[in-house]
Amino acid sequence: MKFSGLLRFSILLKLALGLSIIVVGYLTTKFYFQIRELSTSVKSIENSNAVRYELEQIASAINKNESALRSFIITRDSLYLRNQDLDNDAFDLRISRLHRLSLTNPEFKSGLDSLKWFVNKRHLVFDNTLKTLSEKDYNDNYLKNNLLKSFIYTDNLQEYINKLINTQQYKIGKQEQFHSKKIEESSWNAGILGILSLTVFLLAYLKMNRDIAEQLKNTKKLKIQNRKLIEINAELESFNSIVSHDMQEPLRKIQMFISRLDENETRHLSDQGKDYFSRIRVSANRMQNLMVDLVSYSRAAKGDRSFVEIDMNLLLKAVVEELAVDIEDKKAVIEWAELPVMHAVPFQMQQLFLNLLSNSLKYAKDNIAPQIKISNEIISGDTFKDGKSINPEKFNKIVVSDNGIGFRQEYAENIFVLFRRLDTESNYTGTGIGLAICKKIVENHNGFIRAFGSENHGAAFHIYLPK
Template sequence: MIFKKRFYNSPLFLVITFVVSVAMMFFISGITFKHISSLNKTREAVLHSYEVTLEIEKLFTSVKDLEIERRNFLLTGDNNLVEKLNKSKLGIVKSINSINDLVVDNKIQTDHIVKIRHLCTSKFAIVNKAIIDVEKFKKDRELLRNNLLQGKLIMDSIQIHVDQMIALEDQLLKKRHEADQEIQSYTPLFIYLTLLVTLTLIVLSFIGFIKSYQSLKSTHEQLLLSNESNRLGEFIGNYGNWSCNLDKNEWYFSANLYTILGVDPNFVKPNFENLLHYIHPDDKERVKEVVAEYQNKTSIPDITYRIVTPDRTVKHVRSAGKMITTETGSRLIVGSTIDVTQDHLKNDELEQQNRELENSNRELSAFNYVASHDLQEPLRKIQTFISRLEDKEKDELSENGLQYLDRIKVAAGRMRALIDDLLQFSRANKSEQVFELTDLNVLMENALSELNQAVEEKQATLDITPLPKLSVIPFQIQQLFINIIGNSLKYAKTDTPPVITITSEIVKKLNPVKNTTETFHRLVFKDNGIGFEPEFNTKVFELFNRLHSREEYSGTGIGLAICKKIVENHKGSIQAHGILNEGVEIEILLPV
């Protein structure tokens, strides 16, 4: 007895009891689960039989409705019945597909539904014929009677298959119902076990609740962090969020939206009427129109308007939103409003600067053009008098006088070249130019014709590959060729005849402005002249920039500046690559 008492009170007994209890719980739970599964399967089988029978009866009802509507149509010729006939056909097809899905594992029933589908197809053909030939049926009663008879025969055939299918389902239903009753008879035996399983589920649910609570707590903390981040983002980005429940007409304004409006959220209720109070009078109607269209749109386009804060400060804001529908069917609009006052002021300032720059450019171009033309007249007189002095008074001049006359003549020539270059630069700056599809080979021939004397004097060799046809401003591209080839002739080596190579090819290059790869025509002018240091690759295109003195080489320092302007007018780019004592390579990219 003492041994038994000690055994029952010992930890070993508790361990054995716990292990046995757990083992029995799992065993009973397994039996219960199996029982419930079997019960569910039998009930599902019974419900399946009911569902199949119901669908079969529904199908036959639809077929009968189709036959009735067909007869009514044949008798009345009412075109309104055509739509009903088409709907009935669609309903029949849907029912056949549903039954086919339900009996896919029953070969006998599947065979029946295949035959019914074939019969229904024939039935549809008769209905379609009735719709098409209704006028013939009205005139020919025998034809009408044959059509009705065909429909009846098909109906009888369908009914035979339907009856066979229902009979088969009744047999299956009886067997499944018997199996269900048999399993249900054992159900009371498992009530106690179910209680144990319920207790287990409660424990598991409690554990799940604890885990869910911990997850909810974590989510809540993340939501708080997200809200704080959103508030900080609103403050830094100077924007506010808002939302509206269209069904309940409930609005929400974020704290920073109140800040943008310059009002205290404790004294202004979030709604459209209060928001409208702060909108500039000239913008109210436009904002009302946009808000009125909210219900008919899934996204609300950007709208920029002005608001007037209580301290009479005018702000420019931009709002945008999006329509969403919740799982419960509520329609919400969520959106943001950003203060763009500074951007608006900067845009106004930039537009003013652009207008001033355009006016300045127009004035500068006009001044350049007029000044160049006005300078030509006195220069022409100076050159005329120089010519007369040389012709009539040259013998009367002293040696110093002749030297002065030569200097005047050279200076006048430089002035003539400068004025001509200024005129060319002015023409290149004009925006009203006409682009024409032009063969660049023709422009090259014209340029070489003007440079023919210099080419012969320098004994230059030109190697030119065929050039493309492009949409260009012809006289500007011709001037571009003249200036580049003229520079190659001018800056040739004294002891080496110039060799000028001109090539053309199509290349793909990255457009740094659009950040996209585009196709260009690449023209390369390469010579073997005196060249220049690489540090001057960009400086040579600056206006009035010269790398050599006038005593060494004539010129005004405008030629390559004109070339750069011409290429920019054609949305292209130009680069120079010089190597001292080896030559220069000019690369031009013109868009295709």
């Protein structure tokens, strides 16, 4: 129940953390777009304020020009017109600024075209009035008519400018309302985001703290298990020592006494006694073979990791020399092609080929000389390991094949299992450990081994080892 409760709490904690992260992500995205909208709103307000300022300056300049014109008409003092050229340049400059501002203010663009028309008409009437006044014999009615047009255009221009200013003022008011609303929303979002961020932080802290407590707990367990493994390894080492020395010593004495009895006493035994005696000798030999194989398997499983560069040709030559007596007895023929130099553990590689060649010699057909071949082959592209295609550039492939009794292909995996012997092997001696040792050695070298066989047509072992 306690474990179930902890598991439920862990799942709820993960769900809460995941949901909080999703909400924080959503609010962060929303907050980002709100900030962008606020930035756009600020720029729009700045633009409208700039447009309003320029319009107000134009309106002020027009009033100033109108006053200067009236004062000149009354006093005929040209000092009132001394800044006329500067004022015209100022008009052009402000119109140019308004044109730039209208690029980001589409609503004002059409109004700017009308404003230009009013300003140009106002300038034209103003210039005609000054030109008329500069003549000595000017027509009073014509002058009055021009002055009237000037006043009318000035009033119309002022009215239109005020209309544009009011439009911009209205736009500024709307933008300020929108701005205030977005600031309020952003403030709420920022607050919620902050609270949720703290929540995520708290949940993450709880999860991390719980995981750390779990990591420490597991670490303690691992330390205890490691101590137990060390003790077990020590016991296995002691077992290996017993098997390889203490247990073999009395077995050797048994075999020695069996040999002496065989030489001096078996002739006094009945046929049944001789049969029993023969079985005792076979069992003693089998026990010795089993002990030797167990020690070999234990060493392979432990995995001596002293990797060195090995010339496989020299190693195979040493293996053949070690099996020379059996090879001669069976009249076996062993052929091998040039093998590569490999980075491997010498003792284990020697044990690998010793077991494979011994197997081929042991399971040879009666009255047929064993033909054993060792070759270095190219890996085909359709070779797979654990469902994945292997890279031919990264592996060596060595094949050991023979013409012995073979086996059924459905047994290809079983023959590598510890103590597993096939039905076809009932007439042959063996412990069922040799091929298990081969598999363990190949795995120690990060490789793999495959078996292919056909009953009464021989067997082949494909060994894949990293280059």
